[in-house]
Structure formats: C-alpha cells, structure tokens
Amino acid sequence: MKSGFLNVARDSAVVTITINRPDRKNAMNQAMWREMADLYTHLVREEDARVVVLTGSGKDFCAGADISEFDTVRKDAASARAYEAENSRTFAAIRNCPLPTIAAIRGICFGGGFGLAASCDIRIADGSALFSVPAARLGLAYPADAMADIVNAVGPQLAKYLVYSAARFDAQKALSAGFLMELVPEDLDAHVQHLAAEIAANAPLTIRATKASIRACLTGKEDELAQAVALGDATFESEDYAEGRAAFREKRRPVFRGR
Template sequence: MSTASTTDTAANATAPGKISVWREGPIGWIAIDNPARRNAVGLAMWKALPKAVDQLCAQAETRIIVLRGAGNSIFVAGADISEFETTHREPASARAYEASNTAAFAALRNCPLPTLAMIRGFCLGGGLGLAAACDMRIADSTARFGIPAARLGVGYPPSAIADVTRLIGPSRAKLLYFSARRIAAETALDFGLIDLLAADGALEEETTALAREIATRAPLTIKASKTAIDALTASLAPADLVRCEALANACFDSADFAEGRTAFMEKRDPVFQGR
C-alpha cells in the first residue's frame, strides 16, 4: 500500500519552498522541495521538517525514512540565504532561525526509525547538515559537498558540527569548515562522509533497494543497534556545548556576518575583519 501527501510550508512568491511527504509501502519519503532555489531550505521548511518526520513515524507501516531533494539534479543547496536579510537582520531573530535548524537536525538524528539520505548534485551547508544527521548516506557521482560558513561569517550549531565530525574526524571536518571548499563524491566516500556511491543513473534504484532491504530486517534489533551506536559515539559534554553555542551565536552579532550576507547578495567576495 502506498500513501501520498504534501506539506506545503510556504504559499507566497517570497517563500516558495515546501516539504513533501509520502510513503511507498514500508518506505517513508521526505523531499526538500524548492527547485526555484536549488532546493534551498527556508525558515518555514526548517520548521516543517520535524513535523514531517513525526508524520511518517506515526504510521505503523513505516520502517525507514529516506530524505531527498525534489527533482533529479540537486539534494539541498543549503539554507535559503535570500531570506537572511529578514531572518538574520537582528541577533535575536538569527538565533531563533538557528534554533529551527537545530530542531530539524535533531528530528532526523533522534528519529526512532532508520534514516537514509539520497544525495545527488549540491549537498551544501545546511543540506550537508541534514544529510549528516541521517543514519546513512548514499550518493551518485554528481554529488558535491561543502560547508560555506566561512564565506558568510555564520556560526553553525555545535550539534550539527558534531554530526559531521563523527563521520569524518576532526581534521577533515576542520578542512571543510575552515576552507569552505567543495569536494566531489569520490572524495566524500574516501572521507567517510557518504557510505555508498551508486552507479551512474542508478541512484534511485539503489536507494530504494537498500531501503527495502533494511525494511525487511527486525525492527527491534535495528532500534537496539541504533540506540547503542548513537550512545557510543556521543561526545559533547554539557559545558562544552554551552561554550560552543555562545561562540556560534556571537557570529550573528558580528560585523563580519553583516559583510558576508551583503557580499552574498551583491555577488562579490566578502572582506572580513574578524569583528
């Protein structure tokens, strides 16, 4: 049995994106759907993601959730920076925005069901954060990964940084965060950022086959395994987390963040002053 539904999180021209949710037998699907902006995630979409996860988890038939980008070319190009002039104009609104990011990542990270990210094309910034919050990642050769925070002067939630660091280690995580460079799918596989590299033209087929395979396995065994693995890899102490959050929040109070946002909108290289 298959069910289909769409959660439309934005109904006007300034925020056209939505989160689409449907189920095909035991496989629940969540699509980041904003093709006009290369599937960038707007504020309403960030807020809708936890609801989408809950919606699928509430259906007893769902055994696994697959996260993808709408269309056939892009996963997620990151947060919708065109909104930042509004959502990040004041430090308080910027922190509220980041809280919605954190909640979306947490919804995937803490999902009681297995989660799998299907990646093609751009997987950047918040998109990489969403993929890293999933249990597993499969990509094709078109996938490109990067974290542009240092080009924009923004601070990332420490829990999201922890997801990436657990996958690829501190040195490679620093390479991505410090340089803001993009890496190809083959390099991402070598780093451990993705788990499987699908054959050209076979991403959806291989993703569906893997999801169906997992869906046939014992749910209680999977739940116990996921809980144990997550517990063994958690490493953020509360005091460290508070300090990390303070440093990330300070980015949104800075002149550098204003410069990064303005440079992006003006399509020029930013000039940062470290203040």
C-alpha cells in the first residue's frame, strides 16, 4: 500500500525519491518505511536506472521516525521488534541497492533520517543541514544493522558520542567528520543532479562491481567477496569494456549500455 508521502521522479538514468511530508519535517511513518524499502528493491529491476538520489521536500531532509505513532506501533519490546524490522529492511534495501545512492541533505537530518543518509553511498548537504541521533533522549535503542551504517559513516568514536550525547552538529562539523562528502553553498539539488548524471554516464557494470567490492571490504563476508570477484570478472567480458577501449582509441566519450 502506498503511503502517499514518497514521490518518485526520473530524469534519464537518474531516479530521485523525495520524502514529501514537509508539515511533519518529513518524518517517516510505518507505511513510509515499508514503501521506501519496496522502492529501492524494485529499482534493481529497472534496466535503465543507474543512480538513485534521496532527498526531502521543503526545508528538511527527514526528522526520522514519526514519534506520534510510537504509542501504537512501538509501545513494547514485541511491537518494537516488528517496527524495527521494517526500519532494518529499508536501511538494507538502500545499503544493498546495486545502484549508486546519493543523499541530498538540507535542514533536519535526525534519528532514522540520519540512518537513511548513512545507508547511502554518498552524502551531500547545504549549509542548513543539522544532524542528530537522539535515541538516548527517547529511551530506545537502534537496530544493530542501522548502527553499523552509522559506524561505517562516521567511525566508532563519533558514533558513540552522537548516541551517548544526543548532541546536534552542523553541516561543517559533519563535513569535517567525514559524514558528508561535500558541502554545497547553494543550489544543492542542481549540484547533486549534475553529479548523479556524471555517475550515470560511466560504466554501470564497473560501478556495480566496485560497490560490491567496497561492501565486501566492510563486511569481510566470503560470499560477498566472491560476488564482488564475479562482478569484476564480468566487466572484462562486457560490451562496455570493448566500448571503453574503442572510445579511448578514437578519443571520444564512451557510450555505456550496461552490457
């Protein structure tokens, strides 16, 4: 069932998912978590999609989970486990999406919103961005897999500080900490779309193999390493590899088709 709060737009090979609930600072209710997981899962089947951008409508990226429904959907350990399974499925769908994922962040990026951003490959923000992981002020714990994304994004010490203190930090601190790749002074959307288009023009099989290799480095899992090796080997048998060599010889821009 669609929540009605997630918009999907496509410009050539770039897909943009916009959290569209600005009156609630784009807070995610349970239906939205389910729908977002499905969106990322289905994008894998879109042959022409090459990059996914995640952003928020209005002034904010995402205030995290919608606390107003916690008395119903997260009221005790049993319901919390079910709710967190929905969250974890969403984070995993973004984390494991074979396409490059970019978070375009402005304004509030708190809690589950921070987790959404952390699960993306690349994070870019403007100067209005503000970050926090306020679990300690709510008296709840985050799922371990979501915490792993945060640790990978900022390192263990800063992850501990963020959760222990529930402190807020601005875009410049997030950039210095390595959570952000780039801080854009103006026109965030245009900047991100330009980057996404540049990535989309490159060899998609190479990018997929590279993402799998980086993932295997982070997890150390043998099956993921084997998959990365297989994807890497496949690039050398691809039409795109032949196109890349031909374009180099002919001194022209290659046209990659993902085959």
